[in-house]
Structures are given as structure tokens and as C-alpha cells.
Amino acid sequence: MDARPIKEDAACEALRHDWSRTEVAEIYRTPLTELVYRAQTVHRRFHAPDRVQTCQLISIKTGGCPEDCAYCPQSAHYDAGVERQGLLDPQHVIEVAREATARGVTRFCMGAAWRQAPEGREFESVLEMVRGVAATGMEVCCTLGMLTEVQAVRLREAGLTAYNHNLDTSPEFYGSIITTRVYEDRLRTLAAVRKAGITVCCGGILGMGEGEEDRIGLLHQLATLRPHPESVPINMLVRVAGTPLGSMPSLDPMEMVRAIAAARILMPASRVRLAAGRLQLSPEATTLCFLAGANSIFVGEKLLTTPNPGPSEDEKLLETLGLKPLEPHAV
Numbered sequence: 001m002d003a004r005p006i007k008e009d010a011a012c013e014a015l016r017h018d019w020s021r022t023e024v025a026e027i028y029r030t031p032l033t034e035l036v037y038r039a040q041t042v043h044r045r046f047h048a049p050d051r052v053q054t055c056q057l058i059s060i061k062t063g064g065c066p067e068d069c070a071y072c073p074q075s076a077h078y079d080a081g082v083e084r085q086g087l088l089d090p091q092h093v094i095e096v097a098r099e100a101t102a103r104g105v106t107r108f109c110m111g112a113a114w115r116q117a118p119e120g121r122e123f124e125s126v127l128e129m130v131r132g133v134a135a136t137g138m139e140v141c142c143t144l145g146m147l148t149e150v151q152a153v154r155l156r157e158a159g160l161t162a163y164n165h166n167l168d169t170s171p172e173f174y175g176s177i178i179t180t181r182v183y184e185d186r187l188r189t190l191a192a193v194r195k196a197g198i199t200v201c202c203g204g205i206l207g208m209g210e211g212e213e214d215r216i217g218l219l220h221q222l223a224t225l226r227p228h229p230e231s232v233p234i235n236m237l238v239r240v241a242g243t244p245l246g247s248m249p250s251l252d253p254m255e256m257v258r259a260i261a262a263a264r265i266l267m268p269a270s271r272v273r274l275a276a277g278r279l280q281l282s283p284e285a286t287t288l289c290f291l292a293g294a295n296s297i298f299v300g301e302k303l304l305t306t307p308n309p310g311p312s313e314d315e316k317l318l319e320t321l322g323l324k325p326l327e328p329h330a331v
Ligand code: SAM
Pocket: 065, 071, 072, 073, 074, 111, 112, 113, 114, 115, 143, 144, 145, 146, 164, 165, 166, 168, 204, 205, 235, 236, 237, 238, 239, 240, 276, 277, 304
């Protein structure tokens, strides 16, 4: 490897936040081999090309969510057969996190099927989980729905390092997927997270029936956030029976490759995560996603409620490709 990764702060000048939608469209529509070549070139300037961060998810509160996100098996508006589960016991969550560190996981993400983070006893329990997970030395991420500025500060004080809150799709397509909140609500929570000094994890979902223009619109929104989200999850829709998107036609995996490559070029210093949907990708398509600049995956048998490739499958893939998990603390 002749290109040394450069540090994020040193590279800040190279980062642009003023991308026009036309520029994003031009990048997205570049012939695929050229696009992947450009993305890989950028990737090597900013990141160690042989490292992939492994992150683990846990659903700390499952199902019964009042929002109507059309993709989501946890929405109370649909019956996707997800068993509801109240907030887990903090000690149990901390134990699962400790086990994850032993497997080389360096980021632990706690997800809750809430419209917004609650106040009171349940929020205190989440803070206890954050403190316990932070003590393992892993990056600690939560995704709890909308947050107030005060809640964001309290999470930061408990040791939260990242908050996941996805924009999901373009502003134009958003209303076809979710009616119980608006894009602006998402942006407001993202601003509260930033203000509290927590890093932002923000991305979207492909394969929901959106057009190419919507994928471009999502990338444009993400790449014009200032600063860029430190982590950008690109999810491929997991089609769950019982949700309105349960029988969507399958997405061409090359759209995942294009979106990841474009994200890498637009947000060079960010960690781009090949998130949900890996079970629907062949090893070859997954490899192309890594080549396009993805440098993080979720590991473990389950995402929040849906299956994910198991540890043996992932270990085999990473070994075949010669990719190594990110070292602890080497963020
Ligand atoms: N309730 C919180 C919220 O929506 O922000 C946190 C949990 S929610 C399950 C986290 C993210 O998971 C969503 O923003 C969405 O991007 C992703 N997600 C949910 N269901 C999915 C599916 N079926 N396929 C792919 N991604 C999905």
C-alpha cells in the first residue's frame, strides 16, 4: 500500500459541503467502473484500505412504534409478526456489549422503536446502558428516535459517542414512506446531536421504490450537512411481509455499489457502512461494495429484528478478501 491514510482533521480542507445536486447526479451516473475507480482512489487517501469496522446492533426496545415508516416491521401500524418487547434491563445489555468486545466488535449500537426518546425512568435506564457500554472502550451509538437538546447533552455526558438518525431518502420521496413526521423533524434532531458534541450517524435505505433521482437527493442532503455525518449507513431494504414495502421488487445490487461509491467520493473522511440487506447481496456484490469504499458492516445473527449473515459467514468473507476488523480505539 503506497498511499498512507491521512487524518480527518488534516484532510478537512479537502472536504466539500457545497455540492450541487447536479454535481451529485453527475457523480452518481458516472460509468460504473470509472465511478468505483474514483471512489477507491479517494478511499485510499483517507482510510486504511484493508480495514473494516465491525459494529453490533441490539434492539433495546422492540415493536409497537407509533410512527408509520413503510419499511419498518416495528411500526404499530402494520402486522409484521414482530414480538413486542419493553425496554431491556441495562445489566443484560451491558453484558451483551462485553461479549461483543471479546469478538473484536468496536462499535455497539442500541436501537429502540420509539418515535422520540422518553423522559423519566426509561431514559435513566438508557443512560445507564450508555455508561456501561462506554466503559468497555467501544464506540457507543444509540438510535432512539427524536431527541431534545437536553436529552442529547445527557447522552453525551453519559459517554455516548454517536447517534444514528437516518434521513432515509430524498425530501421529495419522504412523504411516500412516512407520514407521521417530516424531514425537518429529522434535521432538527441531527442538529441537537451535533450541538451536544455527539458524532452523527446518518444515511438511508435503497430499494423502497424510489427513483435514481431520490437516491441522488438523499446523497445530496447528506453531503451538504456541515460537518458531514461521521458515519453513513447505506441500507438495502429488508423486505418484511406485513409492511407496505414487503413485496417491493428487488433492487439491483449495482445501485448499492453506486450509492456507496458516490458517498465515498462526496464524504471522503466518513465511515460508509454497508448496513441492512447484506443477506440479499452475493459475495461478489458485497466485494464491489467494499471496493466502492464501504468500510464498516453490522455483524451478528440479527440486525434489530431481521436476520443478518452469521459470524462464520462474515469471518469467511473477510478472510477471503484479506480484510481485517478495525483495531479497538483505531477510529
Ligand atoms: N426508531 C428510531 C428511528 O427510526 O430513528 C430508531 C430505530 S429505526 C429501526 C433505525 C433505522 O433502521 C431506520 O431509520 C431505517 O433507516 C432502518 N430500517 C428500519 N427498517 C428497515 C428495513 N426493513 N430495511 C432497511 N433498513 C431499515
